[in-house]
Amino acid sequence: MRQVGDINASSQADIAFLLLIFFLVTTSMDVDQGLLRQLPPPSTEEQPKTEQINERNIFIVLINKDNQLAIEGEQADFNELTDRTIKFLTNPANSENLAEQVKASVKYDELASKPDKKAEAEAMKAVLDNCGDVNITRGVVSLQNDRGTKYETYIQVQNSIVAAFNICRDEFAKEYFGKVYDEISADEQKIVKTVFPLNISEAEPRSVK
Amino acid sequence: MAKFRKKGGRKVSGLSTASLPDIVFMLLFFFMSVTSMKETDYKVKIKLPAATEVKKLEKKSLVSYIYVGAPLAAFQSKFGTEPRVQLNDKISDLYDIPDYIEAERQSHEEADRPFMTYSLKVDSDAKMGIITDVKQELRKVQALKLNYSTLKVARK
Numbered sequence A: 001m002r003q004v005g006d007i008n009a010s011s012q013a014d015i016a017f018l019l020l021i022f023f024l025v026t027t028s029m030d031v032d033q034g035l036l037r038q039l040p041p042p043s044t045e046e047q048p049k050t051e052q053i054n055e056r057n058i059f060i061v062l063i064n065k066d067n068q069l070a071i072e073g074e075q076a077d078f079n080e081l082t083d084r085t086i087k088f089l090t091n092p093a094n095s096e097n098l099a100e101q102v103k104a105s106v107k108y109d110e111l112a113s114k115p116d117k118k119a120e121a122e123a124m125k126a127v128l129d130n131c132g133d134v135n136i137t138r139g140v141v142s143l144q145n146d147r148g149t150k151y152e153t154y155i156q157v158q159n160s161i162v163a164a165f166n167i168c169r170d171e172f173a174k175e176y177f178g179k180v181y182d183e184i185s186a187d188e189q190k191i192v193k194t195v196f197p198l199n200i201s202e203a204e205p206r207s208v209k
Numbered sequence B: 001m002a003k004f005r006k007k008g009g010r011k012v013s014g015l016s017t018a019s020l021p022d023i024v025f026m027l028l029f030f031f032m033s034v035t036s037m038k039e040t041d042y043k044v045k046i047k048l049p050a051a052t053e054v055k056k057l058e059k060k061s062l063v064s065y066i067y068v069g070a071p072l073a074a075f076q077s078k079f080g081t082e083p084r085v086q087l088n089d090k091i092s093d094l095y096d097i098p099d100y101i102e103a104e105r106q107s108h109e110e111a112d113r114p115f116m117t118y119s120l121k122v123d124s125d126a127k128m129g130i131i132t133d134v135k136q137e138l139r140k141v142q143a144l145k146l147n148y149s150t151l152k153v154a155r156k
Helices: A012-026 A080-090 A104-112 A115-131 A151-177 A186-195 B020-034 B073-079 B094-106 B110-115 B128-140
Strands: A033-038 A058-063 A069-071 A074-076 A101-103 A135-137 A140-145 A200-202 B063-069 B084-087 B090-092 B117-122 B145-149
Touching: A012 B020, A033 A151, A033 B117, A058 A080, A058 A151, A069 A080, A074 A080, A080 A151, A101 A104, A104 A115, A104 A135, A115 A186, A140 A151, A151 A186, A151 A200, A151 B128, B063 B094, B063 B128, B084 B094, B084 B128, B090 B094, B094 B128, B117 B128
Parallel strands: A058 A140, A140 A200, B063 B117, B117 B145
Antiparallel strands: A033 B145, A058 A069, A069 A074, A101 A135, B063 B084, B084 B090
16 A cells, blocks of 8 residues: 655745744834823813913923023023923922922812812822822923924923923832832822822913014 | 765764754744734834833834824925825825824724824924924824834933
8 A cells, every 4th residue: 555655844944934034024123112191182162261370380491493492481401401390390499489389188178179170189198198298299391382393302302301200200209119110019100190290281382482 | 786885983963953943933933923014114204303201102002103204205206305294104184184093093992992092203303383283183183192202212
């Protein structure tokens, strides 16, 4: 009886190699990364009046069409932006023209009195329970740019501001949880986030001189 | 019939290659699983800016991309040299963005839609004017989760 011979498998390696090389070439391992940001919802005519923010609590950052930076109306260098933002947010010397600091308990009472701020009040409660009566900043960073501003500059400024918030968060996390922000648990991160919310407001587009 | 005669002493036998296909297959499966094909061909020049505070986008399947940059040389005769918006693989106009977002939403399950992120891949040299317009279009259709795609550099 004739026997059917085994299929020659020596070319299997070649076929596998071919596929391997194909996938090697087409692979792009890079994951997309960048600065995550939440846009404000579209503005409508009958928008309810948002709460008035005291002028000292707004940190105005301007970039003009020539990619020059102004902080609070004065021209400034890009290197100072992060430090100035940190100083504004934390206001260590409790100065009159930097962001107002409120105690967490005061902020909690404020939020608890408003029925639509339930989630925020709850988050503030967690801060009170875990870290005690810490200072919460009322600071908001307002970023304005011209249509002619270069995207690279805009990202650089965004990045410097986010860096300031991250440094503040890291310091707070180290003080109360013993580790940097990235290494603490999600619940603890939420607490730190409540203390230092990423308050960056971008104005409705208009041209900046 | 002639017989082959052994010359000299014993020879070291060749290395067995029987396990080679297995090794290659292992590598193959590794690359197959990590591969993600390039989303689209760029029709605009994109040199991403660098930043230090970057975060990785977690769910890659929930990310839609919008590219902005000056058209590549081959498309300049048709689209000019000023930065333009590219959606999927077409250079488009600003008013195409709402339709694109809607199409992207339709291609995902309803439960996933609130978590969709729109990643802006913008050339460093583009001006903010066009970005502002894109952002306004996104706001109009309630596409508010935005990512400015950047390269990562170490903090000084």
